Amino acid sequence: EQRILVTYLTQATDLNKKAQAIAVGMTVGSWTDLPLAKQAELAPYLGEAVSATPLATLENGETRGLITVSYPTRNFTADIPSLLTGIFGKLSMDGKIKLVDIVFPDSFLQAFPGPKFGIDGLRERLGAHDRPLLMSIFKSCLGLPFEDLKTQFLAQALGGVDLVKDDEIFFADDRAPFIERIKAFKQIAQETEVETGKPVLYAANLTGPVHELNEKAKRAVDAGADCLLFNVLAFGFDALHRLAADPDVHVPIMAHPALAGAYYPSPDYGIATPLLLGTLMRVAGADLVLFPSPYGNVALDKTEALQLAKHLTAPLNGVRRSFPVPSAGIHPGLVPQLYQDFGFDQIVNAGGGIHGHPGGATAGAKAFVAAIEAVTAGRTLEEAAAESQELAIALEKWGGVR
Ligand SMILES: CCCC(=O)/C(O)=C/OP(=O)(O)O
Ligand SMILES: [Mg+2]
Numbered sequence: 001e002q003r004i005l006v007t008y009l010t011q012a013t014d015l016n017k018k019a020q021a022i023a024v025g026m027t028v029g030s031w032t033d034l035p036l037a038k039q040a041e042l043a044p045y046l047g048e049a050v051s052a053t054p055l056a057t058l059e060n061g062e063t064r065g066l067i068t069v070s071y072p073t074r075n076f077t078a079d080i081p082s083l084l085t086g087i088f089g090k091l092s093m094d095g096k097i098k099l100v101d102i103v104f105p106d107s108f109l110q111a112f113p114g115p116k117f118g119i120d121g122l123r124e125r126l127g128a129h130d131r132p133l134l135m136s137i138f139k140s141c142l143g144l145p146f147e148d149l150k151t152q153f154l155a156q157a158l159g160g161v162d163l164v165k166d167d168e169i170f171f172a173d174d175r176a177p178f179i180e181r182i183k184a185f186k187q188i189a190q191e192t193e194v195e196t197g198k199p200v201l202y203a204a205n206l207t208g209p210v211h212e213l214n215e216k217a218k219r220a221v222d223a224g225a226d227c228l229l230f231n232v233l234a235f236g237f238d239a240l241h242r243l244a245a246d247p248d249v250h251v252p253i254m255a256h257p258a259l260a261g262a263y264y265p266s267p268d269y270g271i272a273t274p275l276l277l278g279t280l281m282r283v284a285g286a287d288l289v290l291f292p293s294p295y296g297n298v299a300l301d302k303t304e305a306l307q308l309a310k311h312l313t314a315p316l317n318g319v320r321r322s323f324p325v326p327s328a329g330i331h332p333g334l335v336p337q338l339y340q341d342f343g344f345d346q347i348v349n350a351g352g353g354i355h356g357h358p359g360g361a362t363a364g365a366k367a368f369v370a371a372i373e374a375v376t377a378g379r380t381l382e383e384a385a386a387e388s389q390e391l392a393i394a395l396e397k398w399g400g401v402r
Helices: 015-025 034-043 080-088 118-126 144-160 179-196 210-222 237-245 273-284 302-312 332-342 361-376 381-387 391-397
Strands: 003-012 048-057 061-074 099-102 133-137 163-165 201-203 229-233 253-258 268-271 287-291 321-327 347-350
Touching: 003 015, 003 048, 003 080, 015 061, 061 080, 061 179, 061 287, 080 273, 099 273, 099 391, 118 133, 118 361, 118 381, 133 361, 144 163, 144 179, 144 361, 179 201, 179 210, 210 237, 229 237, 237 253, 237 273, 237 347, 268 273, 273 287, 273 302, 287 302, 302 321, 302 332, 321 332, 332 361, 332 381, 347 361, 361 381, 361 391, 381 391
Parallel strands: 099 268, 133 163, 133 347, 163 201, 201 229, 229 253, 253 287, 287 321, 321 347
Antiparallel strands: 003 061, 003 099, 048 061
């Protein structure tokens, strides 16, 4: 029988009893009050306590540990709202308990789109198979005249980035409307590709009423969009699911982690990042997933960040791999550490680390290109800086492993 395995981090006098109580309470309700006939009828919908793993004994005598409960897939409709409500809806408000992992049976995963492109599809689209990719972020966007944004896009593209993304806060874009931005930046990207030989994909921030997102995304594709940025947690995983499942939205979707800090930081509550920004984003169809790097200005615990990246790329019932995009506070001096931690299949993503370069955004991008080429070739940043003035200046300003 197909069952979904859910692991929680919690504490109790008796972890096994707590697991049992959750298994019943989150499925068929107060079991013992039901007449025998009812119990037999509802048995196929009953949750089961699978395991309890003690981690520590607390001062109050309780045991802190991991419990795993299995739920029949028949209890859910094939969507993330049903899943999260059914395994952690009411329970998330019931004392110290954190949702840390979900293992899906094939039958349940088959209903989800997963990434349309993923790592391999995006590399194919860019013709970049031999290195980590590089992405830059518009820095300052709200209120800027359209011409300034065009100038910014050109500077980033000339620096050799593979993608340029809107900042996630770019909703009020009346001075540079969504479709017009897509068309204008597409034109610039085609012109710079002639000069640099490198295609540049623009990730436009998809916003607006949730029931209009798919239509707006299709208009974007028709206008030449190459990628869509999406604030998944603000709109909901199901909005991502429906975009990824829509055959007419045939462009990579980039998931931004905005609002994730409302879910993951507490050791006692919320949803762990490897599940929230790893498994769920990938299953719902994100081709690229941004998350706080372990060493940026919005840092994520390194173990969690590495586990998150693993959830995005490990084999998962044939679901394509999503590109890990460790972000926030990234500068060229961090590239060796990024490469050591996240390896080849990652996207180096920087806003301030590009626009803050003393030589400007083009120089900032070139500094990253030199750093990525160096680590991919097994050379040090010191060696690369001897041949790249832009990298030397970046290392001078921000430091880094030479
Ligand atoms: C984790 C998301 C990072 C992000 O949205 C962003 O704008 C980063 O900018 P920088 O820290 O690279 O300037
Ligand atoms: Mg941002």
